Amino acid sequence: MFEELLEDVAQTNGLREVNTWLKLAAGIGAIVLCLLSTGYAAPLLIAIILSFAILILGRVDIRTYAELFIVPLYFALMSAAVIVLISGGEHTLWSWNPLPFLPLSLSRESINTGFFVFCRVAGGMSALLFIALTTPMTDLFVVMRNLRIPDFVIDLAMIIYRTIFFLIDQVRQIHGAQVMRLGYSGWRESITTFSVMCGAAFIAAWDAGDDLVRAMDARCYDGKFALLGENRPVEIQPLCALVLFLATGAAVVTATHGMTLLQVTP
Amino acid sequence: MHIMEGFLPWQWCIVWWLIAIPCLALGVWQLKKIIHADREALPLLGVTGGFIFILSSLKLPSVTGSCSHPTGTGLSAICFGPWITSVICAIVLLFQSLFLAHGGLSVLGANIVSMGIVGPVIGYAVYRLLKNTSVNIYLTVFLATALADMFTYATTSLELALAYPAEVGGFGTSFILFMGIFAVTQVPLAIVEGIVLALVFKYIIALKPDILIRLKIFSEAQITTARGDA
Numbered sequence: 038m039f040e041e042l043l044e045d046v047a048q049t050n051g052l053r054e055v056n057t058w059l060k061l062a063a064g065i066g067a068i069v070l071c072l073l074s075t076g077y078a079a080p081l082l083i084a085i086i087l088s089f090a091i092l093i094l095g096r097v098d099i100r101t102y103a104e105l106f107i108v109p110l111y112f113a114l115m116s117a118a119v120i121v122l123i124s125g126g127e128h129t130l131w132s133w134n135p136l137p138f139l140p141l142s143l144s145r146e147s148i149n150t151g152f153f154v155f156c157r158v159a160g161g162m163s164a165l166l167f168i169a170l171t172t173p174m175t176d177l178f179v180v181m182r183n184l185r186i187p188d189f190v191i192d193l194a195m196i197i198y199r200t201i202f203f204l205i206d207q208v209r210q211i212h213g214a215q216v217m218r219l220g221y222s223g224w225r226e227s228i229t230t231f232s233v234m235c236g237a238a239f240i241a242a243w244d245a246g247d248d249l250v251r252a253m254d255a256r257c258y259d260g261k262f263a264l265l266g267e268n269r270p271v272e273i274q275p276l277c278a279l280v281l282f283l284a285t286g287a288a289v290v291t292a293t294h295g296m297t298l299l300q301v302t303p
Numbered sequence: 304m305h306i307m308e309g310f311l312p313w314q315w316c317i318v319w320w321l322i323a324i325p326c327l328a329l330g331v332w333q334l335k336k337i338i339h340a341d342r343e344a345l346p347l348l349g350v351t352g353g354f355i356f357i358l359s360s361l362k363l364p365s366v367t368g369s370c371s372h373p374t375g376t377g378l379s380a381i382c383f384g385p386w387i388t389s390v391i392c393a394i395v396l397l398f399q400s401l402f403l404a405h406g407g408l409s410v411l412g413a414n415i416v417s418m419g420i421v422g423p424v425i426g427y428a429v430y431r432l433l434k435n436t437s438v439n440i441y442l443t444v445f446l447a448t449a450l451a452d453m454f455t456y457a458t459t460s461l462e463l464a465l466a467y468p469a470e471v472g473g474f475g476t477s478f479i480l481f482m483g484i485f486a487v488t489q490v491p492l493a494i495v496e497g498i499v500l501a502l503v504f505k506y507i508i509a510l511k512p513d514i515l516i517r518l519k520i521f522s523e524a525q526i527t528t529a530r531g532d533a
Contacts, residue, residue: 043401043402043403043404044401044402064408065408068308068309068407068408068409069409071309072309072312072313072316072409073313080309105404108404109307109308109404112307113307113310116307116310119480119484120467123467123469123470123476123477123480124467124469124470125469125470125471126470138471138472138476138479139469139472139476139479139480140470140471142470154309154310157309157310158307158308158309158310159309160309161307161308161309161310161407161409162307162308162309162404162407164308165308165400165401165404165407165408166404168401168408169400169401169402169404172401174398174401174402177401187331187335189334189335189338190331190334190390190394192345193334193338193345193348193349193352193390193391193394194394194397194398196345196346196348196349196352197349197352197353197356197391197394197395197398198398199349200349200350200352200353201353201356201357201398201402203353204350204353204354204356204357205357208357228495228498228499229502231499232498232499232502232503232506233502233506235354235358235499235500235502235503236502236503236505236506236507237506238354238357239350239354239503239506239507240506240507240510240511242349242350242353242354243346243347243350243511245346246345246346246347246349246350247343247346249346250342250343250345250346
């Protein structure tokens with residue numbers, strides 16, 4: 038799982054040099070449009086446009102992107118299936134009562150609801166992946182500071198950020214050594230081995246954190262990390278693309294208000 | 304248990320954000336106090352955040368718009384209380400959505416309420432209830448962390464059921480259905496998480512008991528007794 042940290046892709050993508058605020062506006066704007074939409078067409082269109090932007094403009098490998106998208110889409114499909122089964126509706130196609138308090142059914146209305154939620158998750162996930170794959174966390178720390186989030190919260194976020202990578206490294210090494218020594222050969226052994234790994238990684242990361250604070254103190258740390266924000270200018274081409282994207286999205290949200298997959302006659 | 308981006312309607316996203324924001328504000332205030340009072344708490348705050356990130360990234364699929372995984376928030380709740388834990392969780396959940404596409408931004412409020420507020424509040428309440436009794440430290444940690452985990456899932460089920468009530472039976476049926484599906488994976492996971500974190504606590508008591516005493520998590524006498532037990 039940790040091999041596919043999106044941060045690695047974000048550091049090298051084709052939109053790395055585009056102004057961070059523009060990328061955030063595109064991603065967050067798309068999420069808002071998906072949430073405001075009452076028809077399935079707008080979220081689906083947003084998912085397609087942003088996926089093309091990630092693959093073509095961001096030059097993200099299609100296989101990496103597909104792998105990232107498949108797991109949430111699988112969750113979305115299963116979740117939509119649950120919604121379809123419990124939502125009910127007037128135009129029932131199939132029904133079953135496995136328990137007295139739990140009637141399950143399939144209706145035109147519930148299929149529409151399930152498909153809409155599935156499309157909204159697809160649109161939302163593509164917007165989230167757009168931000169994640171094009172904007173490194175270091176750029177977002179600068180945004181947080183510009184938004185006047187308290188310094189000690191940003192400092193804590195940066196320490197957590199550093200600790201995550203340290204812990205991943207520790208966990209990989211310890212887990213590899215434990216597997217080689219058959220630490221996970223049985224259920225009981227697995228729990229003990231996993232606990233030892235967690236404890237050892239926890240203490241090691243804690244020591245590394247202590248060392249970090251000591252090193253910062255030695256360099257006159259006064260409770261505020263120096264953050265060198267690269268002030269990339271807002272260029273006209275990405276700005277026009279953003280305006281066009283959001284305007285098109287808003288128009289489609291309005292035009293496809295209440296659009297459903299299956300027609301439901303009153 | 305992280306709810307996916309786009310899964311909740313916008314009205315519910317706003318409701319959960321409105322509940323999360325005052326708790327986060329209280330957490331930020333307490334965080335400022337603790338960092339000013341004890342600079343050495345900063346690495347421990349960072350490592351508990353990193354630990355929550357790693358543990359809650361070990362996910363198993365669940366058919367409820369969500370997934371099952373340990374939370375690791377009980378340990379942070381015991382060390383720093385539920386409100387600071389809510390701030391740590393908010394940072395971790397933001398990182399998870401941007402590093403692993405796990406969770407989302409519009410649903411961040413809902414995920415903070417379940418994993419960063421309700422779970423830790425329950426874990427902390429159990430810890431405070433048992434702290435000054437004769438109950439063994441490790442059993443206290445086990446119960447606090449396992450119950451924090453279980454209540455996190457109960458809250459996620461509540462959030463999903465409120466957003467998608469069943470046609471027959473409404474919210475109640477939907478809540479039972481979501482809880483039932485979660486329980487299959489989550490009850491064993493919560494027990495395992497309790498055991499694992501109790502063992503991690505044993506490791507901390509053996510190697511670094513000083514900060515537990517300084518942060519007044521357990522008294523010196525309790526730590527000495529626990530070291531003797533270990």
